[in-house]
Amino acid sequence: MTEVLLFSSIIAPIVMALVEVVKKTVNTPINLIPVIALVIGLIVGFAAQPFSDLDLTLRLWAGVLAGLAGTGLYETVKQRNGESKGGEQ
Template sequence: MEDVLIFATVLLPIVTALIELVKRSINIPKNIVPVVSLVVGLLISADASPFTDLELILRLWAGCFAGLASTGLFELTYRMFEDGTTDES
């Protein structure tokens, strides 16, 4: 399980960047962004066999985690900088 989480952590910034690229280049509704993020995470993780020893099902789990986490990570940082609440004091 640790390997899956480590692989998901490596995939997370890649998926986040690709989702942001898709959002800026194609006008997609905000309510389907998590689904697109999940699909991108699954596709990238399935194609990452040269970079890891994990079996396909474990790579897909990592891609699922990375895809769903990337949407939450982007929204969290976007709202934090939008509200100006970067300083906790």
């Protein structure tokens, strides 16, 4: 499990960058961004076979974790202005 977490932390910035490329080039609804990040994480995890000795299942799990973590990481550091929906104080 340690290898999966390490591998996912390595590929999370890559997934986050690819999600940003997709967001900038394709007009996508905001609520689909986590699904897109998950799919990109799976693809990156699958494609990382030459760089890791983990088997396919563990690489795919790491890709899922990286996709979801990359989305959460971006949303955490992104500047937000305004109020949440509802706006009551």
